[in-house]
Amino acid sequence: MTKRGAVLENRKKLDASFQVERYRRDFPILSQKVYGKPLAYLDNAATTQKPKSVIDMLNRYYSFENANIHRGIHYLSQQATDAYDEARQTIQKFLNAREAREIIFVRGTTEGINLVAQSYGHTFLKSGDEILITAMEHHSNIVPWQILSDQIGAKLRVAPINDNGELILEEFEKLVNERTKFVAVTHISNALGTMNPVKRLVQMAHQLNIPVLVDGAQAVPHTVVDIQDLGCDFFVFSGHKIFGPTGIGILYGKAELLEKMPPYQGGGDMISSVRFEKTTYNKLPFKFEAGTPHIAGVIGLGAAIEYVNQIGLKNIFEYEQELLHYATSVLMKIPGLRIMGQAREKASIISFVFDDIHAHDIGTILDQQGVAIRAGHHCAMPLMERLGVPATARASFAFYNTKEEVDRLVQAIHAVLEVFG
Amino acid sequence: MISEELRELYQELILEHSKKPRNFRALEPASHTAEGFNPLCGDKIKLYLEVVGDEIKDIGFQGSGCAISKASASMMTTSVKGKTTSEANTLFNEFHKMLAGSSEPYDEGKLGKLSVFSGVSEFPVRVKCATLAWHTLRAGLESDGKVVSTES
Numbered sequence: 001m002t003k004r005g006a007v008l009e010n011r012k013k014l015d016a017s018f019q020v021e022r023y024r025r026d027f028p029i030l031s032q033k034v035y036g037k038p039l040a041y042l043d044n045a046a047t048t049q050k051p052k053s054v055i056d057m058l059n060r061y062y063s064f065e066n067a068n069i070h071r072g073i074h075y076l077s078q079q080a081t082d083a084y085d086e087a088r089q090t091i092q093k094f095l096n097a098r099e100a101r102e103i104i105f106v107r108g109t110t111e112g113i114n115l116v117a118q119s120y121g122h123t124f125l126k127s128g129d130e131i132l133i134t135a136m137e138h139h140s141n142i143v144p145w146q147i148l149s150d151q152i153g154a155k156l157r158v159a160p161i162n163d164n165g166e167l168i169l170e171e172f173e174k175l176v177n178e179r180t181k182f183v184a185v186t187h188i189s190n191a192l193g194t195m196n197p198v199k200r201l202v203q204m205a206h207q208l209n210i211p212v213l214v215d216g217a218q219a220v221p222h223t224v225v226d227i228q229d230l231g232c233d234f235f236v237f238s239g240h241k242i243f244g245p246t247g248i249g250i251l252y253g254k255a256e257l258l259e260k261m262p263p264y265q266g267g268g269d270m271i272s273s274v275r276f277e278k279t280t281y282n283k284l285p286f287k288f289e290a291g292t293p294h295i296a297g298v299i300g301l302g303a304a305i306e307y308v309n310q311i312g313l314k315n316i317f318e319y320e321q322e323l324l325h326y327a328t329s330v331l332m333k334i335p336g337l338r339i340m341g342q343a344r345e346k347a348s349i350i351s352f353v354f355d356d357i358h359a360h361d362i363g364t365i366l367d368q369q370g371v372a373i374r375a376g377h378h379c380a381m382p383l384m385e386r387l388g389v390p391a392t393a394r395a396s397f398a399f400y401n402t403k404e405e406v407d408r409l410v411q412a413i414h415a416v417l418e419v420f421g
Numbered sequence: 422m423i424s425e426e427l428r429e430l431y432q433e434l435i436l437e438h439s440k441k442p443r444n445f446r447a448l449e450p451a452s453h454t455a456e457g458f459n460p461l462c463g464d465k466i467k468l469y470l471e472v473v474g475d476e477i478k479d480i481g482f483q484g485s486g487c488a489i490s491k492a493s494a495s496m497m498t499t500s501v502k503g504k505t506t507s508e509a510n511t512l513f514n515e516f517h518k519m520l521a522g523s524s525e526p527y528d529e530g531k532l533g534k535l536s537v538f539s540g541v542s543e544f545p546v547r548v549k550c551a552t553l554a555w556h557t558l559r560a561g562l563e564s565d566g567k568v569v570s571t572e573s
Contacts, residue, residue, distance in 0.1 A: 358487035
């Protein structure tokens with residue numbers, strides 16, 4: 001069987017119980033109209049919509065359980081603390097991390113990366129060391145390393161990509177050397193959908209004992225992530241990109257690394273005792289959770305992950321791959337449309353351009369047809385520069401999107417051509 | 422299929438200027454230059470002015486951007502060329518009033534062809550596309566040499 005044949009064969013294994021129409025009803029926002037037209041929400045790489053179970057959980061928390069955690073000696077505080085701790089375990093199992101204390105609650109992917117750059121990077125890297133990233137990183141996996149580099153005199157190295165938007169593995173391998181002291185790579189490119197072979201990258205880095213951070217913001221809503229299998233040292237993602245609330249995210253770190261890292265911020269919850277002469281820090285994970293956390297967000301994220309678990313990320317991946325291939329084939333038929341990023345391994349994200357129509361004009365016209373996409377540089381300006389375009393239009397699909405919505409995207413693009421024809 | 426609002430936004434004159442921008446060139450030498458940048462969408466413009474006394478003798482621009490920003494830059498150059506700097510400032514103010522959707526009425530007579538951009542006010546996220554060239558013009562005339570950003 002050809003490789004493509006095998007892929008198609010594999011794709012048939014999509015569970016018959018996967019019913020997109022049923023899932024759509026779980027998301028109240030999806031049934032609304034914009035400009036009198038049904039909403040086709042294709043901007044899931046920016047943020048995902050929330051199922052009713054998450055919205056209800058937030059409502060229940062504020063209606064019946066709200067209290068500060070790890071403090072009050074009263075009923076509500078215990079309820080809130082239990083729910084908070086339970087969510088941490090849900091996330092530990094979701095990532096297949098060894099221990100719950102390796103799961104740190106942060107505001108989002110960005111804060112997680114900044115935490116590692118400042119706490120680990122500032123402590124263990126020094127002048128002349130190299131930090132290796134890739135050409136397809138989001139600004140949030142570039143700028144924290146630039147800030148660190150400026151502070152300590154380290155050097156940022158960038159592994160290049162090919163014209164298909166794939167990381168060039170040989171070049172990456174060449175850049176991993178004895179001066180490299182940290183590697184930070186994205187699992188899935190937010191702008192192109194490229195899926196990086198992170199397990200291999202981790203193996204390459206680990207041969208020289210270099211720790212690796214994986215930016216998993218775009219990975220967790222699309223594909224199964226097994227932290228122990230990937231072998232990475234840090235993994236970060238945002239709750240709002242996996243159907244949970246905004247303002248909450250996860251930093252996974254290997255316990256032995258987190259143990260030797262200093263706190264990122266000081267305040268409540270991260271201490272065990274404070275005297276003016278000396279403060280003793282709390283144990284993991286609390287050492288990194290200063291201040292009253294986003295309790296509702298944590299509980300809401302727990303509910304989002306339970307919702308995803310019910311459908312199953314394997315099913316989600318198979319369904320989205322079908323949708324991706326369908327969308328790719330129909331979009332390629334549109335005259336003048338170029339898809340940016342044609343990696344062999346891709347998640348359900350499609351960036352496209354026209355030579356003489358700017359992405360923002362596409363975005364505005366699509367919006368008027370009820371089709372929500374993203375137009376711009378996708379917080380990846382260096383990547384846009386590498387691709388030689390100022391901006392792209394990006395349609396990004398979740399498991400609740402349908403082929404009918406892809407057809408509406410295509411129709412709406414024809415309206416763009418009508419205006420600019 | 423195409424809504425009335427979209428027709429208002431992408432009027433023929435705008436599409437025509439975006440496809441064939443006027444004064445799309447660098448001036449050498451130029452008495453004043455300025456750069457404009459919209460960090461939200463990456464639109465960039467570099468503006469060249471040849472001001473003699475009080476008169477904008479010549480003007481040119483280069484850059485990349487959406488249809489609205491390109492057409493606006495093109496039509497800005499044609500409408501201020503040969504005008505005095507204070508006349509250009511008046512146009513700036515009227516243009517701004519038209520797009521800011523302010524309660525104060527704008528002077529359509531003064532704006533002339535530039536009123537073709539009035540439809541942009543229905544699209545708040547696109548207002549910055551239309552005003553980028555004008556902000557850059559103002560910066561150029563003040564010639565403080567800084568890059569103007571629509572975010573500032």
